[in-house]
Amino acid sequence: MTEWIPLLQAAGHTVVHWSEVGDPRAPDTVLMQWAITYDYTVFTHDLDFGTMLAFSGAEGPSVLQVRCLNVLPEAIGTLVLSVLLAYADEIEQGALVVADERRARVRILPLIRQN
Numbered sequence: 128m129t130e131w132i133p134l135l136q137a138a139g140h141t142v143v144h145w146s147e148v149g150d151p152r153a154p155d156t157v158l159m160q161w162a163i164t165y166d167y168t169v170f171t172h173d174l175d176f177g178t179m180l181a182f183s184g185a186e187g188p189s190v191l192q193v194r195c196l197n198v199l200p201e202a203i204g205t206l207v208l209s210v211l212l213a214y215a216d217e218i219e220q221g222a223l224v225v226a227d228e229r230r231a232r233v234r235i236l237p238l239i240r241q242n
Contacts, residue, residue: 128170131207134200135170138208143167155179162188168218170207172198177223181238189218189236194227203228 128144135142145151145158155175162169168189169176176190191210195203210226211218214233218224221236 128172128198131170131200131204134204134208138211140211141167159185159188177225180223180236184237184239186236187221189222189224191218191224191226194225 129146132142132144145161149158149161155173156179159169159176159179161167163185166188168191170191170193172193172195174192174194177192179185180190191207193203193207195206197203200207206226206228210224210231214222214224214231217233217235223234223236223238225232
């Protein structure tokens, strides 16, 4: 998702692609721990990150998960920027934000399973 870096930086966000700071072959848990340590939000199309948050009960990092077929900035850049703005406070405190072309949903962390 390196194609997202210019758009997000132009909008004032501090952005880094995992391949610039970590091993691309590292387990997702390593990326998540790095994001917690350095106070980054994980931006992904991968469903695994939301699942990890749900099962771990962790309070971070925040994850913005896009669930669209076309995840290029040209297709959903406006959507992503509007979601980042609309849920900035929630992302700051720790949240899972899931967005698609129709809507965005936010859940504050930790995600606690109800029995």
